[in-house]
Amino acid sequence: MKKSAGEHRVAIIGAGFSGLAAAIALIKQGIEDFVIFEQEAGLGGTWWNNHYPGAEVDLESHIYSFSFEPYDWSGIYATQEELLDYLNHVAKKWQVVKRIRFGEKVEQVAWNDADHQYTVTTASGEDHGRFCAVISAVGFLNVPLLPPFARGETPFKGVQCHTSRWPHGLEMTGKRVGILGTGSSAVQVVTEAERQAEDVTIFQLEPNWILPKGSLAFTEKERRWFKLPLIYWWKRAQLYWRYDMRQWFAGHARAGWKANKSRAEAALAYLKESLADRPDLLELATPKFPFEARRTVLSDTYYDSLKSPKVHLVPHGAQSLTETGIVDSTGKEYPVDMIVYATGFDAANYLCTLQVKGIGGRDLHQQWAGEPEALLGMMVPGFPNFFMMYGPNTNSVPLVTFYEAQASFAASMIKTMIRRGKTMIDVKPEATQRFNKWLQNLLSKTVWGTTSNYFRAGTGKIVSQWPLNATSYIAGLKLAKLFAVRMR
Numbered sequence: 001m002k003k004s005a006g007e008h009r010v011a012i013i014g015a016g017f018s019g020l021a022a023a024i025a026l027i028k029q030g031i032e033d034f035v036i037f038e039q040e041a042g043l044g045g046t047w048w049n050n051h052y053p054g055a056e057v058d059l060e061s062h063i064y065s066f067s068f069e070p071y072d073w074s075g076i077y078a079t080q081e082e083l084l085d086y087l088n089h090v091a092k093k094w095q096v097v098k099r100i101r102f103g104e105k106v107e108q109v110a111w112n113d114a115d116h117q118y119t120v121t122t123a124s125g126e127d128h129g130r131f132c133a134v135i136s137a138v139g140f141l142n143v144p145l146l147p148p149f150a151r152g153e154t155p156f157k158g159v160q161c162h163t164s165r166w167p168h169g170l171e172m173t174g175k176r177v178g179i180l181g182t183g184s185s186a187v188q189v190v191t192e193a194e195r196q197a198e199d200v201t202i203f204q205l206e207p208n209w210i211l212p213k214g215s216l217a218f219t220e221k222e223r224r225w226f227k228l229p230l231i232y233w234w235k236r237a238q239l240y241w242r243y244d245m246r247q248w249f250a251g252h253a254r255a256g257w258k259a260n261k262s263r264a265e266a267a268l269a270y271l272k273e274s275l276a277d278r279p280d281l282l283e284l285a286t287p288k289f290p291f292e293a294r295r296t297v298l299s300d301t302y303y304d305s306l307k308s309p310k311v312h313l314v315p316h317g318a319q320s321l322t323e324t325g326i327v328d329s330t331g332k333e334y335p336v337d338m339i340v341y342a343t344g345f346d347a348a349n350y351l352c353t354l355q356v357k358g359i360g361g362r363d364l365h366q367q368w369a370g371e372p373e374a375l376l377g378m379m380v381p382g383f384p385n386f387f388m389m390y391g392p393n394t395n396s397v398p399l400v401t402f403y404e405a406q407a408s409f410a411a412s413m414i415k416t417m418i419r420r421g422k423t424m425i426d427v428k429p430e431a432t433q434r435f436n437k438w439l440q441n442l443l444s445k446t447v448w449g450t451t452s453n454y455f456r457a458g459t460g461k462i463v464s465q466w467p468l469n470a471t472s473y474i475a476g477l478k479l480a481k482l483f484a485v486r487m488r
Contacts, residue, residue, distance in 0.1 A: 010134070011036075011128070011133075013135070013354070015045065017045060017399070018139065022387075024096070025412075029412060029414070031415060035099055038103075039105035041102055043087060043100060045139060047080055049164045050164050051081075051168075052189055053188075057077055065086065066090060075216060076218070103124075105353075106353075108355040109356050117131060118133070133385040135387045136351060139389075140347050140350055140390060141344075145345050155323050156321040156325075157323045158337045160340075160341070162342075163185040164185075177337070178339045180317075180326075180343055181342035182202065182204050182297075197338075207287050210267060210296070211267050213299055239398070244470055248468070249442070253465075254445060254446055255290055264292070284315050285313070293453065347455075349372075350368075350372040350388075351372075351388070358380075358383035359383070367380070374392050375435055376394070376476050377392050381428065390406070393466055401474075423488070424488040431483065431484035440462070446462075
């Protein structure tokens with residue numbers, strides 16, 4: 001497409017998996033004049049920030065990757081380092097890196113009613129010009145959530161960090177390490193801490209359901225086979241079909257449904273078998289909430305780590321810090337040299353790192369009023385030409401499949417708008433309202449609303465999860481183009 005000063009320019013916020021997906025989708029549509037704003041010094045998003053010891057993905061490598069970019073994976077599950085290498089490989093191949101402005105934190109995106117373009121304001125204060133469309137690819141697991149006593153200055157004199165802000169070069173060797181949390185990142189850190197640290201103390205508010213991961217390296221023979229395109233795509237298709245069937249009508253998250261019941265039985269059997277010789281730990285590690293009500297953890301090593309003589313499981317949350325340790329909710333103090341906060345993210349607060357202004361200066365966060373929602377997670381009425389990757393109610397697997405579908409939707413809509421000589425793409429309020437009413441009805445039938453989790457807003461509304469499978473979501477985007485989107 002021909003470039004015109006101040007026209008046809010697209011801004012992408014974030015250079016992680018979804019930001020790269022958006023960039024490549026634009027390139028495929030012939031839209032070359034776009035820019036990516038990335039607040040960090042390198043690309044990768046989640047896989048740039050989360051480099052704590054043991055960081056690894058919970059989805060198989062062949063499905064947690066772009067469908068159009070196969071790779072020589074080293075094992076069933078990729079490590080943080082391998083995923084970062086993959087993303088850099090993809091960005092280089094598609095010549096995306098030259099379009100990224102690193103160290104540019106976006107603070108505001110504001111729509112101009114007069115010229116139907118966006119102004120993007122960054123922390124540097126630089127004038128970036130106007131953009132006909134903006135694609136937010138900031139994700140929703142990116143703002144660390146710390147307990148109140150760990151915010152700001154604390155009396156603790158040792159090292160402390162959140163898993164997503166792990167200092168480069170920080171080691172646990174020889175240290176007494178306190179770990180807060182029992183989610184996916186906590187489980188991975190515990191395994192490495194048990195290997196490296198002198199002593200490990202886990203502060204557990206509640207245990208999580210765990211399934212064996214089956215994390216194995218590929219043999220040289222397997223890697224040679226996977227270099228054959230048909231074999232690679234067959235493996236990917238198998239994984240896609242398995243996840244699609246499991247998540248049909250959220251069967252994995254509906255109590256009593258086959259997918260939920262069979263996996264719950266497997267998790268309980270794994271728990272009992274792993275800790276059969278430690279009845280004290282078995283009791284402490286048994287969750288009281290329904291299976292899948294929180295994100296299910298995958299690990300081959302956590303239960304074995306719990307049984308190590310240098311690992312101590314405290315069945316209470318941390319309450320405060322002293323100069324030399326952590327005080328639990330019973331008032332008991334545990335001396336530690338280092339504290340790891342594996343306490344998750346402010347997930348329900350979508351786009352909390354930037355302000356978005358739409359038609360008439362309306363504020364997106366004020367419109368949401370603490371309950372983020374959108375049409376298929378991508379567009380909100382009154383905020384034209386603004387697209388969200390991994391937006392409200394699109395958290396599902398396989399994640400990268402969702403990213404590709406969302407990127408394709410945004411890029412094709414922008415191209416159609418330009419080709420038709422239009423300046424606004426908006427979604428119909430009535431269609432969005434009907435969609436979210438239908439969505440919440442489906443979500444109400446799942447176990448996600450039965451306990452506290454990061455899926456829900458402070459009001460209790462489930463704002464992150466998609467209640468169907470990937471195929472239905474892709475079909476929904478196609479229908480949205482026909483019936484829910486309007487151009488002017």
